Amino acid sequence: GQKMDAQDQANMQNAITTTPVNSQAQWTNQQSGVTYTVTPVKQYKSDNKYCREYQTKVTVSGKTQDAYGTACQQPDGTWEIVN
Numbered sequence: 001g002q003k004m005d006a007q008d009q010a011n012m013q014n015a016i017t018t019t020p021v022n023s024q025a026q027w028t029n030q031q032s033g034v035t036y037t038v039t040p041v042k043q044y045k046s047d048n049k050y051c052r053e054y055q056t057k058v059t060v061s062g063k064t065q066d067a068y069g070t071a072c073q074q075p076d077g078t079w080e081i082v083n
Contacts, residue, residue, distance in 0.1 A: 005031070005032075008027075008034075012036065012056075013079055015036075016052055016071045016079065017052070017071070019039070019040050020040070021041065021042065022039065024039045035058070035059040036057070037056065037059075039056075049073055050072065051070055051073070051082070052070070052071055052072075054068070054069055054071065055067070056069065069081055069082075069083060070083050
């Protein structure tokens with residue numbers, strides 16, 4: 001599998017936290033040629049933390065893999081992927 005570089009990680013964080021639910025954010029890493037599509041699918045509060053579930057599609061050499069995750073906002077305002 002491909003590793004996300006620093007720009008991919010920044011794009012992912014931005015997509016998870018700012019893209020409206022059921023909308024998509026997409027970008028292609030110019031060095032690796034990998035295309036990422038992130039779709040937040042649900043937002044909720046858990047333990048007084050704001051959380052968002054999201055779906056990611058990663059396309060490498062024409063092959064797409066799906067992944068799901070949850071990120072929650074930490075007390076300092078940063079976001080952490082929790083699963």
